[in-house]
Amino acid sequence: MTGTPVAVSVKAVDKVFRTRKGGEVHALSDVSLDVAPGEFVSLIGPSGCGKSTLMRLIADLDGVSGGEIEVFGKSPEQARKDQDYGIAFQQAGLLPWRTVRANIELPLEIHGVDARGRKERSDELLALIGLEDFADHHPDQLSGGMKQRVAIARAMAERPRLLLMDEPFGALDEMTREHMQNELVALCEETGAAVVFVTHSIPEAVFLSDRVVVMSPRPGRITGIVDLSFAARDEDLREDAAFYEGVTAVRTMLHGAEAGAGPRGVENR
């Protein structure tokens, strides 16, 4: 590779959507952000502040209107073609006609990994997410948490150095959510992947992240970044004073940013 120290580099990015009625939505304005390899960065902010848009730009699911994005020193398009990232959305988005195993193997299959290689990898991942017994089930036979675990396993199938996750736990209840957060921490420690994680739960962002990026809407921009350096991310952390300090810091920044932001939009991404 180019020896670059950054996983994602976002420089002065603007994104303007033109709506059909001829209007313009300034979704992102002058956004700059670097994500180091192995770093866990959360994007947090009220609905409509451009979190999903930023993630989609990094994933090359949409193009910038201005500024520049590099992923591992390459254009997002090249990074997408090189399969440098894995991605998971709020809706698990599993294909209903495929079994759990076949869903996990989907990216491997598309990229021409042979049957043996696929099975080896899906066995590993099934063990990792604790769903070995459900390998031959279909998504409609799983709970929401299980589906989301499968989606995360699928995102990790090709051992990407970067994971992009857009509110992957948004549809889960609080209990399942904390459990999934613990699992995600474990998975990230194992794989050493950098993560860009969209959420609008403050405790979730604080628990998971090395850095929390606080955004505000109209136009979408970064209003501040909270650095968190916890010794260990385990159940004890949730009761730790440092954790609450982090939560307070993010909340303060968020509310400062939100003052005068007007009513919240409806979250739909």
Place this chain on the structure above:
Amino acid sequence: MRGDRIRGVLWGLAGVLAAMALWEGYKALAPADGIVIGELTVLPRTTDIAMPHIWDMVARLFDPVTRAAGADVLWWAVLQAAAFSLGIAALGWLIGVVSGMVLALLMQRWLTAESAVLPWVVLSQTVPLIAIAPLVKRWGTAIHIGSFEWENWMSVAVIASYLAFFPVAVSALRGLKSPHAADVDLFRAYAAGWWTGIVRLRLPSAVPYLLPALRLAAANAVVGTIVAEVSIGLGGGVGRMIIEFAATASGDPAKTWAPIFGAMLIGLVSAGLVSLIGLGLGRFRRGEAPA
């Protein structure tokens, strides 16, 4: 599952019995001249010529077609004609399904193709069959490639396919466009090509839309075949047989109904064959079914 199928068969039988009871009941109760309001006959006559007894129609199946020596027994003649028509309908169905799928793929691939082709697809179905039958025949006979000769049965198959492709093209397009935006994004994230997206995402998503369309296409192909046999003047099938036997209606009323039974048989068999296709595709119908 199994219970559902048995219940379905029972309901089907009940329907047939009810239709038979209605027929015989009306025949027994209504006046011979039918029900007339003013000058207008609003319900048919019930004479044996207009409405033969069901048992007469069935009994007639076991007599020879004509009094000529060596004539086939009627049910055998009808069965042969039905098989002939079914064969042509099947070919028409196949051509229709393939061209409908190809059109849908083209329209999915290029938006401009959709706006250019879809109106014609819809418009094509407003042209009456009777009008296109002679055209197809004329164009067909103009084709000479080596020793290849266009034959009338080919015209009939083409016309059947003309009716069959429409539901397939429309439903397949709808099905191919049915995946969620997030799934399409996922495939883009995988840098999957268009064909991969078709095979692994869009076609599987289209299955619930396609199965009813295939059934409809089969029904259309059968109707198209029978009507086209008449318009083109192709002998050997059920269509011509209906016309020929109708000519003898006054002398042999029960015989008229035999080819109509044949047509019903073709409909049943083709519907059955198409639903066999659905059996192997159960897993693509998981999750939310389309409305």
